[in-house]
Amino acid sequence: MANTSNLQAVLDQVDAGLDQSLERLFALLRIKSISADPAFAGDCQAAADHLAVDITSLGFDAEVRPTGGHPAVIAKARGNRGDRPHALFYGHYDVQPVDPLSLWHRPPFEPVLTDHADGRKIIVARGAQDDKGQLSTFIEACRAWRDVTGELPIDVSIVIEGEEEVGSKHFVPFLQQHKDDLAADFALVCDTSMWDGNTPAITTSLRGLVYEEVKIKAANRDLHSGIYGGAAQNPIRVLTRILGGLHNDSGHITIPGFYDGVQEVPPEVLAQWKALNLTPDLFLKPVGLSRPAGEADRLLIEQISSRPTCDINGIVGGYTGEGSKTVIPAEASAKVSFRLVEGQDPAQVRDAFRAFVTSRLPEDCSAEFLEHSNAPGIALDWSMKPLAAAKRALTEEWGKEAVLIGSGASIPIVADFKRVLGVDTLLVGFGLDDDNIHSPNEKYDLRSFHKGIRSWVRVMHALAEMPF
């Protein structure tokens, strides 16, 4: 049995080994594992191989296994015993594309430890937070336990996928296929944020994601607007007219049936959220905004966590180069995504969106759709035992009561863990709002990384001691 009284010695080991932990993170950050772009498939494979070697060195049996897309890593601690809590840790090694590259201050895959404008030490690179930095906090916590005690305080399995940023399309069948190897009592995920730089948080609800690409086609070729302008359908005009109608003046989404199944947040949760007093000054001012743009009759914290939303993530059509071209293009397309909350049916939302578009098409226009993501929103079980243990551990590490929050982002795998593996998930992460994830100059605070490792050391300790 692990000697859990060694907690302080393990925390000391984390502090002493921080430079080496950072070096290992940098090695991982140098791998250009962009999952969205097929040109980087080799880098994705390299990231999986790299992680398998590293995790093996921690006393795990680790393997890179193929999926229908980029490979995944599966690992089981050789010291797993079966008579204590068994956690399945999940992370993803893939990262977002880096464009626009011109806005990065440094090459995105050359990680550096530098100073933030306000003096904080930060790690800058694509993936520094999402999710290479975050997943490394758990791996380094395991390393510290093993270095000091020779073993882990609980049973641990690890699975790391490579397609989270593109919808985990091949990971769900992979889970089905390997469910016996992934059996555990609960899952741990490190891909979320703190409430603020001093307040740790456990995320207890996640929005889902329906991500659609729509292409409008009209003429059989590009046309000259001088000759055809006035008579020919313009797919950009049609696209803007349809997408411009997705919201009404109050910020509500106009797609019929879109809000079907959406529940109000329970009064006690809403009361807790109101007490957090999230103001536009706090949340929007750092990114140059001042006024919440969502549903006018909702609190800001509701707009970003408990209410479904619609965003146009990309649009392109016609001539977009320098200067001018008097063209009426043959087609125009957009990427449109919906953040869903528990109760909404992703398939119904997708179909309603497609019907919304199709029913507004004028004569001579057609629409093609491509599905990129299709995950429901979920609410976690607030009464699960690991949650109470983790809350206590986080509160001890940070010296401030850990809060339970809803996340606006999607981690679709949480629903799949419940459905396929039958396990609840505990979401603990150390990201901050200014981490620029999915943006140029992504960063992770050195404090998040360091105290993140310490937090997992304490959480594992607390999980080992919880009534089981």
Add this chain to the structure above:
Amino acid sequence: MANTSNLQAVLDQVDAGLDQSLERLFALLRIKSISADPAFAGDCQAAADHLAVDITSLGFDAEVRPTGGHPAVIAKARGNRGDRPHALFYGHYDVQPVDPLSLWHRPPFEPVLTDHADGRKIIVARGAQDDKGQLSTFIEACRAWRDVTGELPIDVSIVIEGEEEVGSKHFVPFLQQHKDDLAADFALVCDTSMWDGNTPAITTSLRGLVYEEVKIKAANRDLHSGIYGGAAQNPIRVLTRILGGLHNDSGHITIPGFYDGVQEVPPEVLAQWKALNLTPDLFLKPVGLSRPAGEADRLLIEQISSRPTCDINGIVGGYTGEGSKTVIPAEASAKVSFRLVEGQDPAQVRDAFRAFVTSRLPEDCSAEFLEHSNAPGIALDWSMKPLAAAKRALTEEWGKEAVLIGSGASIPIVADFKRVLGVDTLLVGFGLDDDNIHSPNEKYDLRSFHKGIRSWVRVMHALAEMPF
């Protein structure tokens, strides 16, 4: 005095020299003179140099002269006498960009003579029609006259610019600066189309062009739609909402004051147009469309020639690569153009568009504008003497009565010729609706090229014989 009775001999010379004429056109088409892209500035210079050498060989004093942008060619026939009609011929050597390159069946700057699906011989290349092919019809006609008679039947000056496709911004000051060298009795322009493959046409009205680029900015960086979605302004959403409101359900443009000054076509002209019986089947079916998309209460021929229009020529924002990215971009932009008719003030239309956008911006959003073009619509003088002469000559060449039509496209220089040089312009061209100008696989019918040269031979002959 030129022996104008040599007409048949000159026409025979055109027929005999067609292969050589074609070779010279191909040499011009091989020069990648794309004016919109600064990367091709050297090619624009090369095209000007090439033309100056060729025109000099025809007995002109030709010079390449600098403008604020790409250079222009000015030439005067050494045989000009001053006691007979003096024509200033205008053309442009610059061409449209070639994207999307993937839709071209052959490299756009490797001209080829090939067979159309229906058996017509066609010349395929960027610029094959607009305007290298068209301007070459006039130059080759001059060559035939000189080869047979040793001189031209009328006085001729030539000016060829290199920025027509990007709004001729530097050409108007150039005209001012060189107005003495460009003095003439009237201008000839070959940059328009026939009514159909068998019916020659003289264009007597032209739409103007206001071309604006608008960029909407919101947050100071790209944001993650999971974290900020619902609360952060999305510039694509704002842009689509504003642009999607530019037209109402009847296809009318909703910008306040947009139609100020627009005149109805005189009843006798409308009667002539109705007689031309332009049907959607004739005009739209070849490009894959079936129903006129403009103002619902207007004839198709009005929609494309006498009514002002608005088109979105390009739009871009957010993630447009393969796959998906859950980003709320910091900015989004569009290129929007308006075809104007006589009576509309371009500056007023531009200001009204900018006010339309600005007044619809939500808090936290700003708009930047960039002007690409600003030219009024114009109606030509139907009673000018050269028009009657040209109409007779065209009717003789094509064996079918030449028609007088309005063009939907803009040739802004026509207004500048009137204002700066005090001359009226005669617009004769041999383009066809299926020439794919501004599109991939631009072509010019060999018949247009051949009979175009013959037409100019006849027009010069008729101009020499008109009462003067």
